[in-house]
Amino acid sequence: MKTSGRLDGLLFVLFFIIGLIACIWYLIRHDPGFLPLASEHGGFIDNLFVVTLIITGIVFILTHVLLVFFTFRYKGNGNGEKAFWYPDNKKLEIIWTIVPAVIIVALIVWGQVGWAKIFHTNPPDDAFVVEIVGEQFAWNIRYPGEDGEFGRTNPELITRTNPIGLDRTDPAAEDDIVVLNELRVPLDHPVLLKLRSKDVIHSVFLPNFRVKMDAVPGMTTTFSFKPTVEGEFDLLCAELCGLGHYRMRGYVVVQPMEELEVWLSEQREMN
């Protein structure tokens, strides 16, 4: 059973070195490739990502250096010569069970601190509330108006001009503003998104804000965040919702509260 392995060992080394250089070069050039950040909690997510990248990067390089070095170094000649007898070592097993466990628990705990801030903290009472109702293949964006309350909706009332089936007999519905695909939120002010769907599951994805939450028919989901950068950003669907999934495009506009209020009152007049 003779099998030449010189070339294989060398190829492993070369592939690893070239791959690693290409990867590091890419990471440096693209600064892991995050989209410009525009929300408060997003900074936490990006930091957690970078720290995880560093830790896993070290583990990746260490394990691969060993893997590649061993394959390069310990080539047998195929003549039945014996290898080093080393079937077990309890101490080693314990070390490489506990060390990863400790690192991992640390990552979990840190992650949960941020998770709690994002999801287990009630948004302040003065949060800017917007409802997003997904449909194949568009986003209906509803603002509650001056009363701060959303009016009743009823799917039986859905028509071309009343896409979410707003019940106009409800007094709270009178000043509701419904627009298509245009999500406007105030700068440096907490925002509470309430998400629903008319048909299938969609997912509201605001990549710049590190926001993603499914819009599920039959229930309301929420996500609160604070926009920190003025400008126009993308709103995408992240849950397969049908043939137009890839072009379910919306916009996010972040602007100071005063400007937003002007825009809202213009919309109210048009509505």
Next chain:
Amino acid sequence: MASEHAVGTVEHHKETFISKYVFSYDHKMIGKQYMITALVWALIGMALSWIMRIQLAYPAEQMPWLETVLGRYAEGGILAPEYYLAMMTMHGTIMVFFVLTAGLIGTFGNFLIPLQIGARDMAFPFINMLSYWTFFLASVIMLLSFFVESGPAAAGWTVYPPLSAIAAAIPGSGAGQTLWLLSIGVFIVSSLFGSLNYIVTVLNMRTKGMTMGRMPLTVWAIFIAAILGLLAFPVLLSGAIMLLLDKNLATSFFIPAGLYIGGELLSYEGGSPILWQHIFWFFGHPEVYIVALPALGICSEVIATYARKPLFGYKAMVASLLAIAFLSFIVWGHHMFVSGMNPFLGSVFVLTTILIAVPSAVKVFNWLATLWRGKLHFTPAMLFAIGLVSLFITGGLTGIFLGNAPIDIQLHDTYFVVAHFHFVMGAAALFGIFAGIYHWFPKMYGRMMNNTMGKLHFWLTFIGIYLIFFPMHFMGTTGVPRRYYAFTEFEYTMQYGGMNEFITIAALITGAAQIIFLINFFGSMYLGKKAERNPWNATSLEWTTDDPMPGHGNWKGEIPMVYRGPHQFSTPEGKEDYVMQSDNTGFEGLEREN
């Protein structure tokens, strides 16, 4: 004596073509049937991925040949979005169920268990035969769904309702989806037949001396995977039946009231789309390990054999398999961090999910320790096993990103996930299949596969996998969503046009390289060098059969007795660099009758 009786019945049993090659009871033939069927499915699944990749690299470009190949799916030479989604759904379904599940545990579970534990056949040969033929029936039904008017299922392999339940939501959710659910139902029955057989055989049919603690790691891995299958698949079966009822008999398990689809208000009431996700992933996550564990077992055995070293930490390797299997049942919620599930539940699932990294890390370190100071033989099987370790590290580490819920908010349903599972589940399991085929081919067909072609196949595939899937991490980090028909609608996804073209070219070349394997595989069946009984100087029982390619009944004479643990390479006492499990040196007093 029971074993002699078995010899008699087997040897005098008259074999016809039908009983030998079609409705065979022989576990080895059934294993091969699984292997060949999975191979055909793998080619179909790969072809589907090519069509997807071509669309992603050259969106909206007219390619008249595409219409020639795909007909109405690509009118005017452009693949329609609904059929892109159908190709994607079928690619996932075929690869997960028909290739990685059936092709791995079906092939090696059947072929290896009796040979490695010293049994003449499985516990229930008839049920074993049924298991393959129900799998075949499931395959036929799934294949039929390509030819229905509205096309095959298109709601993703996870078939989330309401999209999958309402025909008006997407064309594939008509007859195609119904056939999909029927096929998966039949597939589950087949898988349960198989799992039952593997478990009972391992528990009851081991030869004398073959204690559980002396079983080769492959058998351990398949045994544990079979338990996972037995517990997880029935849950999917009940889910599939409920979805089938929702779809065709207007029940409302998963569909809430007030749905407005295709300009119509639907009359469903009271269901929950999230319920389906819980059911699906309660099955779906163990499924990942039903696929992965046998591959990890094969990898362990192959590495020990060609490093000429005992598998380092055999007990820890078994314990880590058990730990992974146990944890796999309580992590399903990590697929649902942003599904609308209570975020507190998310916290619990983070803990259980990331804990899986610990037994996984133990496995990697033990493989490395096995390679250390070994006498490595670079056969194609060994190369694929080393490749598997690399892929498993890469895919495992990205799991630490995704399992930590805050990061998953950004990465969920992006190409980062696509990269992650193609490394750790797709490619790693595929490498397990290849390592297994190259290693056991001599026992399957009595001939050797070509070494040079095997190596070439490995290098093209290994480098290709990295070129295809590694760049997807970068796309995912930027937030490029998966299951998109084209990336032309958003500026930030458009920047990856070049990368998508690169990935597509890599996928085409890597796929084409599999022709080398096919030529080697089918060519060697007839033209390969005749194999010796134990060509790799391996230690487990399958290499003790009287013929290089054993007949039904496996051993002509008595079944060998086992005196020691598996993977005994380079022992200080042994004369050669391996001691077979059936070698009685040092135990001469221990007679069979005792």
